[in-house]
Amino acid sequence: MKGKTTQPIRHRRDGLSARYVRLREQERDQEFAEWYWSGYDQDDYDGYDDFDDWDQDNMALIGEHFALVRATFYPNQPLRALRRFLSEPLPSAEPMLPENLASDELIQRLAAYLSRLVDTPSDSQLTEEIRAALGDEEARQVIAQHLPKSAEAICLFAPFWCRSPLTWSPDSGVSLQEHLFATYPVPAFLIEALNNPIRFPDYKWLCWFILLGRSASLKAAGRVFGWDIPGKFAHFLQQVPARTPIEDVLLTGEMLSCPFSPKQACLYAEVLRLGGTETDYQRLARDGSYCLDPTDLSVAEDDFRFWEGAVCWLIRHREELSDTDAGRVLAWARHCHTEFLAGHEAAFRWVGRSVAATVERARIYHDQQHARWHRWHYYAWSAHGWDSAGASGWSITELTNSNQLIDEGAAMQHCVWSYGWRCQAESSAIFSVCYKDQRRVTVEVNPKTGELVQAHGLANRDPDTEELQIVAIWLQALVLPSLRPTAG
Template sequence: METSHIHKKHKSKSRRLKEKLEAKAKEVAIQKSLKAHNKAKKLLFPKMVETIYEGKKQLHFEFNTLAYTLDDLFRSLNKKRQSRRRTAFKEILDHLYKQRCTKLLRNHEYLHAIYNIVWFCSSYVRDIKTWKRNSHNPDKQLKDLARHCFAKYDVPAFMFEAWSDSNRKYMMWFIDLGCGLSVKNLSKVPVRLTKKGAHYFLQAPANYTIEMALRRAQALAFGTDEIVADRIACSALSRNNFANEGFWETVIQFFMRQSMLDFNKMGEIIDYLTFSIQQDREYTIKGRTITSLTRQSDEWHVAQAIHEVNTRELYTWEPSISSSLIAKTKEKTNVKRYRLFELCSSKELIAEGRKMNHCVASYARSCCVKVTSIFTLRCASFLKTEETLATIEVDLRSKTIVQAKARYNKPISAVAKKIMKDWATHHDLNIGKWL
């Protein structure tokens, strides 16, 4: 009996030792596999760039993947005619990888911005290989990269937007300003800028688009104050591609002369004047008063609201911001539920315009091409049916709330304003000074 017990004990000890050795061997194998995986992962991006750059065989990548975007960008650079840009693009990608700018290289929009920088590689003022990462933030990395490549002198913060734009004229402005050229000598500036206007252009806020900076400078040079200039900068005039510029110059001067200008009406009047100049190229505001323009604008907006369904094309579009917000408040026995969300079709805008008695339906095309987004703030309670408290316009390029209107274009309530501000903070949106 005792011998059998000793034998069993020895066998159990042997089994535990064997299991321990097997577990250790398994762990070593896992560590080896993990090391091999990490090594392959480290080599993956440079190898992918090298393969796409060489382009020796026809490659097919899944749509909207990183490889697909890189392949598309390299293909747009001809091997013979644009060999210098192709090589420069590969060099900058390799260098950014070595600098561990992984977030920058994984983002499709940033890759397009890097491509834009490379397009002007012949204008580099410093060797790309001397650039070093000094931030973990990819947005800051991109700005620092553009500064390193092109700027001997300070360039206004808002000008860095040029590299994320498709307008190469703005990129050339960035390069010229970085080399010390004055604003007055920039090519193809769409507005007339005096020496004073050129100074104001360089002083525009960092969150402005280039178009907004031009409008603000133009207005300030005419002698208006900053409040009016900022309202003009954030109006539709910064989103009209500077069409009919001679006419709009007279409009800005007209607004400047008004001592008692209702800012809530300015946007409506601009919408009305946009329609008027499109219908009649000879249209002028000469001899008109703010009273007559306001009356004509009001009449036009009413007519637009009545005929909107029959006269407008119908559009639908994808949401621009992850925007939904739900909040609750309780007053005694009445619970209120607030919803703030984006309107994503012409039909929704038409319904909103009818309910609120304003012309928000006219923004459908701008929403469709992602220039503007329209949001609605609604409140439901036990005592009342759902009520719309505000219609909110966001300029997507500057990420700024430029309008917030209650019914009949009246200012929004204090409660609606607080909810809007909380939502803006959560989504990193700016709010116009005048709201």
């Protein structure tokens, strides 16, 4: 065109235009993401189904974490993101963690490293340290072959290996995770935990493995990491058996066994520490609402004290209770506690309760549940227009008559069936939170203020982080705006 000069296309030294390189790198980024996610079962990764709902800080951290994984575990992936993580040349391999490292020093090192890994995964020095500890590609291949579900996390903690994966043999009689991290015996449930996926940023059980495998004090570590580790807890943790018996109700009714999860193992150890036996553990484990991690400081104080009181009461009256009576008492007590938290009843206290009176009160509650079809009136009420369903698979639906409440209560094993009169009186609104048509949480909302009154899963268990997040987003996006007065 007249009056304009044509500028030559600038090429890189390798002969590729900048635009071509940019587009090709974007394509490779997408290919890597698809390949990375394809290696997981969807059930293993439910926690990250709703990335769109995370706040920007969390999203940024997750992105940095994935880039760190790519830079360390998949160093041959030609990704644009690696440029800000790596400097050349790569450092040479460093020696393994010294076997004579003092317990206190190991705790401080691990705590500082975990803080860097979770809070600043984009630190280029951290990337180089991990790659230096990993060594050559063959080490990564050994871990990926024998620990496919947890390989990335185990490689991220390569600076805490005490042996190389290249010196391990499948015929040695020692698991690969023990070979890498442990010089002392480690509880069997932790070995199993490292066979399963380990998701950023929840590295608690991997840290436990490292600490116990080097004979470090879990109680001392708890003060640094923020775990609630009571005295002698670690001693009883070592007594947890490798597998837990479960009743195969759906098939034969016989007792089978499966590996303890870390939460189950902590529950078992705390029951033993408080003077209980396997019988007491089994009675608690049959009711999902009592299966909590007693070392988790995020458990609300009221919930933990109620739980601890239940454990001590069961232990104290073990011989006077049948399994049926114990189950009914636990269900009734949980109902009373959740009603207290919702502001509907007085606080429940375990202290001073005799066995006879408690069992009788629990029996009445149990009979009321079974007779609900005949004992409760039929109610119906208008919906508030707060139902929600998205492409992510989550849905939130208001229950608008007694039959729906009865179905919800039967499916979720709690007392929401008795809330019909409250809903009709406009003092409560009940919603069923489902994921892919499966009930996950029942929610009570104050219809006048939009306040979340209570939320409970199966058998009155507390909602997990993802479920609470879904409910919070729904309240903020749909419920609360509809109750705000409109201008003019």
